[in-house]
Amino acid sequence: MNFSQLGLAPAQLRACESLGYTEPTPIQTKAIPLILSGLDLIGCAETGTGKTAAFLLPIIQKISEQSRPGVRVLVLAPTRELALQIQKNYGELNRAKSNRSVIVMGGANIRAQIADLRRGVAMVVATPGRLLDLTERGAIDLSMIEVLVLDEADRMLDMGFLPAIRRVLSLLPAKRQTLLFSATMSDQIEQLARSTMKEPKVIDVSPRGSAATMVEQKAYQVALESKTTLLLALLENEPEPFERVLVFTRTRRGAERISHILKARNHSVNRIHADRSQPQREAALREFRDGRARVLVATDIAARGLDVDAVSHVINYDVPNAPEDYVHRVGRTGRAGNQGKAITIVAPVDELSMRAIERLTGQAVKRVVPEGFGGLQPLATVTAKSFAPFARSQRSTVRSFRPRRAR
Numbered sequence: 001m002n003f004s005q006l007g008l009a010p011a012q013l014r015a016c017e018s019l020g021y022t023e024p025t026p027i028q029t030k031a032i033p034l035i036l037s038g039l040d041l042i043g044c045a046e047t048g049t050g051k052t053a054a055f056l057l058p059i060i061q062k063i064s065e066q067s068r069p070g071v072r073v074l075v076l077a078p079t080r081e082l083a084l085q086i087q088k089n090y091g092e093l094n095r096a097k098s099n100r101s102v103i104v105m106g107g108a109n110i111r112a113q114i115a116d117l118r119r120g121v122a123m124v125v126a127t128p129g130r131l132l133d134l135t136e137r138g139a140i141d142l143s144m145i146e147v148l149v150l151d152e153a154d155r156m157l158d159m160g161f162l163p164a165i166r167r168v169l170s171l172l173p174a175k176r177q178t179l180l181f182s183a184t185m186s187d188q189i190e191q192l193a194r195s196t197m198k199e200p201k202v203i204d205v206s207p208r209g210s211a212a213t214m215v216e217q218k219a220y221q222v223a224l225e226s227k228t229t230l231l232l233a234l235l236e237n238e239p240e241p242f243e244r245v246l247v248f249t250r251t252r253r254g255a256e257r258i259s260h261i262l263k264a265r266n267h268s269v270n271r272i273h274a275d276r277s278q279p280q281r282e283a284a285l286r287e288f289r290d291g292r293a294r295v296l297v298a299t300d301i302a303a304r305g306l307d308v309d310a311v312s313h314v315i316n317y318d319v320p321n322a323p324e325d326y327v328h329r330v331g332r333t334g335r336a337g338n339q340g341k342a343i344t345i346v347a348p349v350d351e352l353s354m355r356a357i358e359r360l361t362g363q364a365v366k367r368v369v370p371e372g373f374g375g376l377q378p379l380a381t382v383t384a385k386s387f388a389p390f391a392r393s394q395r396s397t398v399r400s401f402r403p404r405r406a407r
Contacts, residue, residue: 006032009061011095016057019092025050026205032058035179040200042193043181049205051181052089055149060094062147063122067098070144073123076131076168078155079301080105080278081285086125086151099123104140106130107278114139128156128164135171142171150180154189154324162192169196183328214334215314217342219354219365222373224347228261230373231317234343235267235295243312244288247297248329250318258317259297271297303328316344319353323360 003016003024024032027045034041035058045051063072077083087103094101099122104113106129113130117140124131124140134140148169150156156165178197182189193200222230235242249255252273259271270284270293287293289308296302297317303325311333320326326344333340344365346354358364 001029007036012057012061015093015095027051028054030203034201038177040197041179042200042202044204052086055179056090056093059147063099071121071124073147074145075125075149076128077151078159081302083125083127104130104134128161132164132167143173145172145176147177152182153180154182154186215330215340215342217365218368219344219346220368220370221346226373227345230345244310245295245313246311246332247315247317249299252299255297255299262295267295268293269295272302273299274301300325314342319350323357326357
């Protein structure tokens with residue numbers, strides 16, 4: 001199967017070729033013909049399997065075939081990072097530069113966004129809150145929308161956007177094509193989709209809740225107070241190369257603390273979390289993409305939509321609160337057919353959460369008990385004695401470190 005067999009026009013085929021797309025992924029193979037035919041669609045697939053191109057390629061073709069004024073396509077995304085990624089992908093795939101796309105999201109200058117909209121736009125990529133701000137100001141008219149895309153809708157519900165989504169839906173014309181894409185699909189999402197869609201076709205190309213199949217997963221069991229020591233041991237003593245590492249924490253404060261510790265240890269590191277401004281978050285992501293930062297410490301705002309080539313390792317410094325977030329974190333590596341590795345640091349208090357993740361994914365995560373870190377012995381273990389000397393030598397150093405307060 002190749003892209004030419006999916007009904008795509010020559011312009012879209014050239015765009016695929018220029019980006020090195022040779023064979024469509026399963027979600028692209030199934031979704032593109034349905035979208036081109038105008039059907040509503042619910043699509044579920046693992047992260048990193050090409051969902052964004054699956055809806056952008058046919059949408060770009062449809063709006064290029066007939067020119068019309070007004071905003072014709074609306075893409076809703078839960079986070080700024082995902083919205084930026086969609087906008088970037090649109091720019092790469094769109095050959096008809098007259099069909100402009102504008103991104104509207106919080107944390108950016110609203111006046112500049114209003115000015116962008118006034119210059120004429122075919123597609124808007126938006127986070128729900130900022131979009132509603134602009135509609136209340138009369139800066140955007142949604143009455144001409146032909147296609148609505150709800151991307152990562154499960155995350156939008158997790159973040160409390162359901163009332164905002166319903167308000168947006170009330171502003172759209174009843175006659176439209178609605179597409180919903182997500183890495184996981186809950187009953188609540190299906191109910192929302194079916195209440196707003198007309199006889200949608202359902203595509204599910206992955207087992208529900210599965211973690212990325214190209215990722216080797218391990219869980220290191222340690223004492224709570226040894227987590228930071230183990231993180232340093234992994235980054236500094238592991239024989240395998242940790243080339244580009246994404247470290248996830250539960251909290252913004254945790255992300256700041258870990259990034260300060262790593263910087264003090266002379267690691268090239270940056271961080272992304274909700275307390276950082278949009279320019280700071282974009283700069284951190286650029287450094288990580290360019291290789292100037294080997295380690296990016298992030299909260300779950302980066303678990304979806306962060307598309308960086310060749311992330312070698314994801315390290316869950318904290319086990320996520322929601323099992324579904326584990327799937328998305330792990331999906332930041334092992335993308336586009338590349339192998340990746342995911343390591344989760346599990347303290348005794350995290351054991352129940354780790355078991356919930358295994359129930360969701362249907363996969364047993366290989367347990368490792370590194371000697372000298374005070375972990376509880378599980379039923380099946382793989383010991384890692386090589387970390388013991390590091391643990392003894394570094395424990396006092398890590399405990400005594402405190403990041404300086406910003407002045």
